[in-house]
Amino acid sequence: MAGVRKSDSPRLFNAIAKRYDLLNYILSFGMDIGWRRRLGTLLPAGKGLRVLDIATGTADVAIALARFQDNVGEVTGVDLAEEMLSLGRVKVERYELSGRIRLKKADALALPFQDKMFDAVTVSFGLRNMPDLVKALMEARRVLTDGGRIIVLEFSRPSNIFMRIFHAVYLLWFVPAIGCLLTGHLSAYGYLAKTVRDFPYGDRFKRIMRQVGFVNVSCVELAFGAATIYIAERQSKVRDARAS
Template structure:
């Protein structure tokens, strides 16, 4: 059992409360700040789902359920889905969206910590997390939990911000993240801390080969990475060893 220090408990709670404060504007801000690229990035996840006729999905740090809803809409293979998050306000927004989508029979949302998932070993065919792994205090533990709850032959898909490799693009991107994004975010959400936090975590979080190495340490095989939109985001994929069992037709 992992022991969490008092300092880490305070830090984790601060992050969760931050997302509570911006929940009502979270989707709008994502669209504006990514110029709607986040929509295309989420759709790309659906192309990398395991090749099984029936999938049970776990979406971690589900927020307002954008990823889970996108995957269900773009893949008829997902027959059951669960989204977990530690921000109750984000889950409230997500539950409204699920109800309005008519997909409440497929997707349910509940409170859940990425580093201590309540679900048993070998439960899901696919686990996902989008723009959430860098908010996990111990990313390696989060990855190990994603791995643990996967069935043998299952797959984890991770979408996260990264930094462009091209020097000029990288400089422009960092200027945007340090100087423009926090101001737009604060203006719309009323929370300057949240978007200053965002740029700091993006700049310091491992990406590319470094993040692939973390996935390998967590136990994943066939780890791959696809840079998106000049490298400002990256899609990662890793498989749990074993053979997935298809559902008879």
């Protein structure tokens, strides 16, 4: 799988699906579980929320939301990698959440949903893999209700100089080495490191969110900035009317 392109990423995730959860755990030193739960605490207020989890993979975010957030009604998870979704379906069954979580094969760049169907959209470690980041954000905004919220969890790069050096070594050596050891796909984890390096994190990403039309954009850094949660909203009707 040499020279992986972003448009090939669902094929890549199909290939590593069986080891994906374990690798995630090892490569994040176990912190990914807490990060996904933290994401859930940033959902908007309200009851029976309809949530869309984009690039849901093996459904860890969907499951965390349905298990731990009382205000979540239904979660729809979409992904293009069928193997990741299959493993997700097994986990959803195991937690007896089939009545509240629906997993569907769909492209984040052309979501098969009508406008304004969801109160919240979540994306964890997914946007980095999209061939068109802006289009993915525009689609997420389109399906959000007025005042609805998007919450994005994505890798970023620490600002502290010592953490930055550690992080660079981690990306250059540790990620490909452990990835290759456990999956046999060196290029897959070289790809992972490259997408982390290339992602427009921090203020750059917040600017892109505003350009797409989101408002109230903010972020929370995790693990010295190795990951960041971005929160933004689709403008509510009242504010739209005031602005025009």
